[in-house]
Amino acid sequence: MQRxxxxxxxxAQAETLRDCRLSTADEDLLEQxxxxxxxxxxxxxxxxxxxxxxxxxxxxxxxxxxxxSEAIGYRQLDRNESKES
Structure with missing residues (x-):
């Protein structure tokens, strides 16, 4: 809320990119x-x-x-549960 x-x-998309910056290595992890x-x-x-x-x-x-990594894990779990339904 403060940020x-x-x-x-x-x-919004622009705000997400502004406030959720990643290191280069983490950008690579997200891309993978x-x-x-x-x-x-x-x-x-x-x-x-x-x-x-x-x-x-x-x-x-x-x-x-x-x-x-935790956020990616949650997304992966969400996708797996959607496929099982």
Missing amino acids: AGKANAYL AMERLQLSARSMHRILRVARTIADLAGADAIQRVHL
């Missing part, structure tokens, strides 16, 4: 996950917003690899 005046879930899981750009932004929320809950100023 953007709204919850991370409501960030997108290819492996066949994710859309919309899914990528969702992962970034979730990673930002995880980082916020951990009290971190920046998204770290552990936060990004």
